[in-house]
Amino acid sequence: MNWLNYPLVVLVSFTLWILGTFLLLIPFKRKQKDAAGLTLVAVGILVIAWFIIQLWIHLDRPPMRTLGETRLWYGFFLPVIGYLTFLRWRYRWFLALSLLLASVFLFINYLHPENYDKTLMPALQSPWFVPHVIVYMIAYSLLAASSLVALKGLYHHWKETGVQEELSLADNMVYIGFAFLTLGLLFGALWAKEAWGHYWTWDPKETWAFLTWAGYLSYIHFRIYAPKKALTPLLIISLAFVILLICWFGINYLPAAQNSVHTYSGS
Amino acid sequence: MFVKENLEKDRYSGGQRRPFWQPPWGYREGLSISLGLLITGFALEAATGGTGLKSPSFPYNLVILIALLNVILFLHAFFRDKPVIRWLSSVPASLSAIILLTFLVLLLGLTPQPSIETHVIQKHLGLSHVVRSYPFFLAMLFFFLTLGLVTLRRGFPVKKKSIGFLLNHAGLWITLAAAFGGSGDMQRLTVTLQEGKDYSNNAVNAEGEGIPLSIAFKLLDFSIEEYPPKIFLIQTSSLEIVKQKQVSYLESTQGKKHTFGDWEVQVLAFLPSALQQDTGFIQSTIMGAPPAALVEAKSKGTATTLTGWISSGSFMYPPVFMRVDEKYSLAMAAPEARKYSSDIEFITREGKTGRFLLEVNKPEKINGWKIYQVSYQAKTGKWSPESTIELVRDPWLPVVYTGIFLLMAGALYLFWIGKDRKKSPGDSDKKEVIMQQMEQS
Numbered sequence: 001m002n003w004l005n006y007p008l009v010v011l012v013s014f015t016l017w018i019l020g021t022f023l024l025l026i027p028f029k030r031k032q033k034d035a036a037g038l039t040l041v042a043v044g045i046l047v048i049a050w051f052i053i054q055l056w057i058h059l060d061r062p063p064m065r066t067l068g069e070t071r072l073w074y075g076f077f078l079p080v081i082g083y084l085t086f087l088r089w090r091y092r093w094f095l096a097l098s099l100l101l102a103s104v105f106l107f108i109n110y111l112h113p114e115n116y117d118k119t120l121m122p123a124l125q126s127p128w129f130v131p132h133v134i135v136y137m138i139a140y141s142l143l144a145a146s147s148l149v150a151l152k153g154l155y156h157h158w159k160e161t162g163v164q165e166e167l168s169l170a171d172n173m174v175y176i177g178f179a180f181l182t183l184g185l186l187f188g189a190l191w192a193k194e195a196w197g198h199y200w201t202w203d204p205k206e207t208w209a210f211l212t213w214a215g216y217l218s219y220i221h222f223r224i225y226a227p228k229k230a231l232t233p234l235l236i237i238s239l240a241f242v243i244l245l246i247c248w249f250g251i252n253y254l255p256a257a258q259n260s261v262h263t264y265s266g267s
Numbered sequence: 268m269f270v271k272e273n274l275e276k277d278r279y280s281g282g283q284r285r286p287f288w289q290p291p292w293g294y295r296e297g298l299s300i301s302l303g304l305l306i307t308g309f310a311l312e313a314a315t316g317g318t319g320l321k322s323p324s325f326p327y328n329l330v331i332l333i334a335l336l337n338v339i340l341f342l343h344a345f346f347r348d349k350p351v352i353r354w355l356s357s358v359p360a361s362l363s364a365i366i367l368l369t370f371l372v373l374l375l376g377l378t379p380q381p382s383i384e385t386h387v388i389q390k391h392l393g394l395s396h397v398v399r400s401y402p403f404f405l406a407m408l409f410f411f412l413t414l415g416l417v418t419l420r421r422g423f424p425v426k427k428k429s430i431g432f433l434l435n436h437a438g439l440w441i442t443l444a445a446a447f448g449g450s451g452d453m454q455r456l457t458v459t460l461q462e463g464k465d466y467s468n469n470a471v472n473a474e475g476e477g478i479p480l481s482i483a484f485k486l487l488d489f490s491i492e493e494y495p496p497k498i499f500l501i502q503t504s505s506l507e508i509v510k511q512k513q514v515s516y517l518e519s520t521q522g523k524k525h526t527f528g529d530w531e532v533q534v535l536a537f538l539p540s541a542l543q544q545d546t547g548f549i550q551s552t553i554m555g556a557p558p559a560a561l562v563e564a565k566s567k568g569t570a571t572t573l574t575g576w577i578s579s580g581s582f583m584y585p586p587v588f589m590r591v592d593e594k595y596s597l598a599m600a601a602p603e604a605r606k607y608s609s610d611i612e613f614i615t616r617e618g619k620t621g622r623f624l625l626e627v628n629k630p631e632k633i634n635g636w637k638i639y640q641v642s643y644q645a646k647t648g649k650w651s652p653e654s655t656i657e658l659v660r661d662p663w664l665p666v667v668y669t670g671i672f673l674l675m676a677g678a679l680y681l682f683w684i685g686k687d688r689k690k691s692p693g694d695s696d697k698k699e700v701i702m703q704q705m706e707q708s
Contacts, residue, residue, distance in 0.1 A: 118518070119494045119603045122627035179682040186671050186678075195628050197455060197639050197659040199667065200446065202398055207376040214369040218362060225358035255379060 002058045003113055009051045010106050016044035017079070017099045024092050038083075041099065045079045048106070052076060061120045064133040067249050068109050073134070075106040077141035081173075085145070089169070097148040128191035136184035142177030143216065143244055146170045150237040153230070163230045170237060171223060178216045185209055204260040208247035215240030290350035297354075297363030304367060304409055308402025309392050317391035319399035322451030325662075332448045335408075339415035347420065356416035364410040371403050407447060414440050431684055434677030442670030449663025456658045457641060460486035463652070466614060470658060480658070481616040482634060488610040491649040493602035495519040495537065496558050496579050500527035503588070503596045519560045519599060529568050530591055536561040541578070543587065548576050554650050555583030558602055564591050582646050601648070609640055609654040625656060636660050 020040030023033045052072055055063045063069040082098025085091055153166035188209070189199040200206060219236045226232070251260065287295060312319070323331060346352045354360055375397040378389065393400025418440055422433035456470035456478055466483035497516035500509045508515070509527070517525035517532055524533045541548040541559040548559035559578035565571075573591060579599040580586030588596040608626040615634055623631045625640040632638070636658045643651035661667075 117516075119605070122604060122606050125606065126628040175684070176682055179678040182678040182681075183675060186675055189671065193664075194630060197630070197637070197657050198453070198661075199671075202375060204376065207372060210372055211369060211376060214365055214372070218365055218369070221358050221362050221365065225362070254377070 002055060006051070006113070007110060009047060010110055013044040013047045013106070014103055016040045016047070017103065020044065021096045021099055024086075025096060038086075041079070041083060041095070045076065045083065048072070048076045048079075059118050061118060062130050062133070064129065065120060065124060066117070067252075068112065070133065070137060070248075071105045071109050073137040074141055074144075075102045075109075077138055078102040078105075078144060081141050081145050085169075091169070093152065094145070094148065094169075097152075098145055101144060101148060123195050126191055126195060128187055128194070132184060132187045132191055135180050135187060139177050139180035139184055140244065140248065142173050142180065143241060146173035146177060146237055147241040149173065150234045150241075153234045154238070157230050157234065163234070167223070167230065167233060170233075174216055174219055174237070178213075178220060181213055181216065185213055204251055204254065205247065208243065208251055212240065212244045212247045215243050290354070292350070292354040292357075292359070294359045294363070297359045298366070301363045301367035301370075301406075301409070304405045305370070305402055308400065308405045311401040312393040313391045315401070317387075317393060317395075319393055319396045320401065320404055322399070322447075324451035328448045328451050332444055335411060335444075336415070339412065339419065343416055343419040352416065355413050356420040360413045361417060364406070364413045367406045368410050371397055371400075371406055407443070411440065411444065414443075431677055431680035434673050434680055438670050438673030438675075438677050440670075442667055442674060445663045445666035445670060449661065449666070452660075452662050454658075454660040456480070457655055458484060458658065459653055459655045460484055460609070460611070461653050462486050462489055466612075482636070482658075483614050484656070485612045486609055486654055487612055487622075489607070489643060489651055489654040490610075491607040491643070491651075492605045493539070493558075493649060494605050496560075496602040497600045498525075498532070498534070498560065498562065498577065499598055499600060500530070500591075501588070501596055501598045503590060503594060506598070509595065516600075519558065527595075527597075529566055530595075531565045531567060532597060533563050533565075534560050535563050535574070543576070543578070543584070548578065555581045555647075557581035557584050557586075558599065559587070560599060562589060562597060564589070564597065566591075581648070582650075604648075607640065607643060609656065611656070625654075635662075 017040070020037040023037030023040065026033070052063060055069075055072075063072065078098050079102045082095040082102075085098075086095040149166050149170040153163040153170065156163045156166060188206075192201070192206075193199040215236065219233055219240060222229070222236060223233055246254070285291075285293070322328070342352050342355075347356075374394055378394050378397070389395050393402060397403055414436060418433065418436040422429050422436060425433060454472075456472055458467060458470045458480070460467060464486070466485045468480040468483040470478045470480050472478055496519045498519055499516050501507060502509060517523055517527075517534065519534055519537045521534055521537050524531065526532070537558070537560045538548055538550050539558050540551060540556040542551040542553070542556050543559070547561065557578050557580050559576055561574070561576055564573045566573075573589065575589040576587060577589045577597050577599045578584070578587040579601045581601075586598065588598045590596045606626060608624050610622070610624055612620070612622045613633060614620045619634075621633070623633075625631055625638060627640050630637045630639045637660070639657040639659065641655045641657045643654050645651075
């Protein structure tokens with residue numbers, strides 16, 4: 001199992017997700033359909049998980065080196081978060097949106113097939129590699145989820161209906177996402193000390209990771225200070241997510257980042 | 268910035284607007300202070316010709332940090348009820364400091380550092396060296412002040428409820444204070460060792476100055492483990508790799524197969540180190556002997572079968588391609604390192620001796636130095652006669668790590684609290700009430 005089988009894998013997952021979402025969204029005989037819909041969504045997620053495991057075995061290294069490989073993890077964690085959120089709060093729209101966003105990222109992988117590459121440079125061969133990337137991908141997925149919530153909130157704000165429910169949900173996601181983001185950042189620092197001799201060198205990736213962290217830090221503080229404000233926190237989440245995306249892959253296009261030690265994608 | 272609009276109304280929405288600079292201060296004052304610090308910083312930077320600040324080293328950095336800590340403790344102990352100090356430990360002040368710092372880091376993220384071609388304006392504003400610039404220094408000072416004061420005000424006396432707050436805020440203060448305060452004491456030196464040469468203690472710092480060490484090193488052996496080289500289909504005229512869908516290369520391992528367009532290619536034999544003879548490649552251990560593979564290419568269309576040797580070449584031998592038709596050839600890329608290591612012997616001035624194997628991601632500790640495998644001669648690759656190692660001394664590291672572990676504990680705490688918060692999506696009003704009570708207490 002490798003990237004050659006990928007089109008089939010996404011086709012199966014997308015079909016299951018579309019059917020599952022459809023069953024969850026139509027307001028008719030909810031009880032029976034919910035169980036079926038959730039099962040379909042879950043199987044779709046498991047297919048992605050199974051592909052990741054197979055790819056890991058096939059590559060003989062953690063599939064976490066290239067952007068495409070990290071997008072794969074994103075396409076796994078985001079639906080998991082959507083699923084758990086649904087189980088907890090029964091937000092149908094949120095599960096649908098998280099599946100949609102995950103599909104976008106998985107589809108990018110379909111459009112830009114990954115170069116299959118078994119090599120892993122010595123700097124990445126570290127016990128920190130897997131925890132660092134996994135924790136970051138969970139953080140990124142949660143924060144993407146908070147952006148979806150913010151999007152809904154902005155829509156409600158524009159419609160002038162209340163947004164407190166969205167903000168409260170966004171708070172939960174940002175708090176947990178921020179905890180993971182902090183852990184990922186600190187794992188990265190501890191690893192950098194072992195690999196490159198210093199825990200922080202203001203490498204472009206580190207700089208943008210700090211900016212991402214500061215963005216969500218601002219959100220948390222702003223929410224504590226002005227819990228009734230609606231538009232500003234929603235805009236902070238949106239802006240912070242843009243910074244996150246720059247940090248994740250926009251960085252490869254920044255002139256300031258041409259010397260980054262974090263570019264592992266080119267082969 | 269994004270939080271500018273409607274900020275003032277937050278707490279004074281009931282009555283009329285509070286006049287600017289009349290206590291209690293809010294966001295307008297905070298952002299004005301940030302802007303003032305930014306302008307002052309840029310002015311100082313320009314006035315000093317854009318040289319930035321040099322990180323103080325021991326004992327000055329320790330004295331400065333203790334002084335800063337004492338100022339914060341003093342302000343908290345004696346002036347905590349004064350409006351200005353009350354404001355400095357408030358969320359608007361924290362956010363103003365975060366925004367100022369973030370703005371400067373954003374400049375850092377958008378300007379190449381350090382860049383060779385620095386425009387004079389860039390230099391005079393400190394943009395070519397943001398983290399050493401005056402505006403950054405002032406931003407950090409503001410940050411340390413607000414973070415320190417809020418930690419004392421909200422974190423003490425320690426209550427069960429304030430543990431998460433304390434871990435995060437004190438952790439951050441300690442981490443940043445030790446990282447910035449201690450940066451002047453950090454030493455990073457490199458030593459380039461040659462195989463077959465005697466002990467060397469000649470280190471070089473970042474500025475290229477030679478510095479004698481109290482430890483001498485001797486490189487017994489430098490070795491590289493390589494991945495099997497990749498075989499590609501290339502355009503013979505341009506030597507460019509022919510782009511393929513997904514799997515783009517064949518691994519040079521006996522028996523491996525891969526389809527390049529019309530051609531099904533199989534590796535019949537692989538020699539990691541070989542020399543070309545009249546009959547083909549034969550195994551060799553001499554210096555510069557490149558890897559070579561015997562490959563068989565079968566055309567699905569024309570049913571022809573070609574067999575031949577290809578080699579990546581090395582710094583001594585040219586590469587060998589195999590033409591499959593008039594346009595395309597099979598070629599082997601230079602092998603990539605899986606791991607490289609130096610077998611090193613050392614002797615200290617005190618007469619302590621020893622031997623260690625140095626690898627990337629596996630530094631070695633000797634006499635307070637942390638020693639890293641850095642690089643080797645790229646041109647000669649696995650025959651590199653030299654190995655560059657780096658020696659790092661960072662006496663503040665334990666303090667930085669203390670801060671980092673507090674932050675990690677804080678993050679875990681945040682994770683659990685974040686979970687507790689999810690009682691119901693509508694409980695934000697309750698939270699608000701609690702927050703207001705906290706503000707008032």
